[in-house]
Amino acid sequence: MTTTTPAYILNLSCPDRTGIVHAVSGFLLERGGNIEEAAQYNDHDTGLFFMRVRFACSDHSEAALREQLATFGAGFGMNLQLHAAAEPMKTVILVSKEGHCLNDLLFRWKSGLLAIDVRAIISNHRDFYQLAASYNVPFHHIPVTAATKAQGEARQLEIIEAEGAELVVLARYMQILSNDLCKSLAGRAINIHHSFLPSFKGAKPYYQAHDRGVKLIGATAHYVTADLDEGPIIEQDVARADHTDTVEDLTARGRDTESQVLARAVKWHSEHRVLLNGHRTVVFR
CATH class of the missing domain: 3.30.70.260 (ACT domain)
Structure with a gap:
């Protein structure tokens, strides 16, 4: 033996x-x-x-x-x-109504391609409870409004801590986290932004990109900080665009880029390959 x-x-x-x-x-x-x-x-x-x-x-x-x-x-x-090295990283995923990144992460996890252990999925919508159930992952629906934001985030953090999560992934979770929650998750929360930061921060970046007639669209995976879309960047990638593309074309093409960029960032973080260097990162691939 x-x-x-x-x-x-x-x-x-x-x-x-x-x-x-x-x-x-x-x-x-x-x-x-x-x-x-x-x-x-x-x-x-x-x-x-x-x-x-x-x-x-x-x-x-x-x-x-x-x-x-x-x-x-x-x-x-x-x-x-x-x-x-043998311990998979306990992970909680947050998502809203765009499920491509969530679906990609779950598939890679179950295929043994990511060294993570998805403990829970949290969403402000009910859209993906069946997807979560198909992977036997607990699904928590926590609606978020301006009036309930504080209570909702308190419940989110309660779940994250109860699961012992070392990684929290915002897989197109379309809510701005409060400063307090950002501080609680410092260094262990990764967001995927559907733009090549620092360009087109905030909401609807594909609309901004289309309006500017860009020839490249991109995606950026970064650590979450209190400064919106300003956290240390882990990974980025781009896809070609041209004058014939509509906003819908850019959005559809961008989904693949977002999924791949986020998956690489999650992989490197879960393998402890990312070290913080001030507002930058060192990534030992």
């Missing part, structure tokens, strides 16, 4: 200096760790160093590694996180 050596993912950032890679490698070697994948980046603009390491280690428990890493990292001023 064979046993699998536990694998972990270590993410870290700190002020850049010589010897960091050597020190991290030495730390893992001393504890019987075998590095399976490693990537690094030093940002000359900010003077920060970023690193992602996947390693296998059976000589020490996860708790022991965390404790020892905290002591080790303090000497470098490191911000570090350790994750068990």
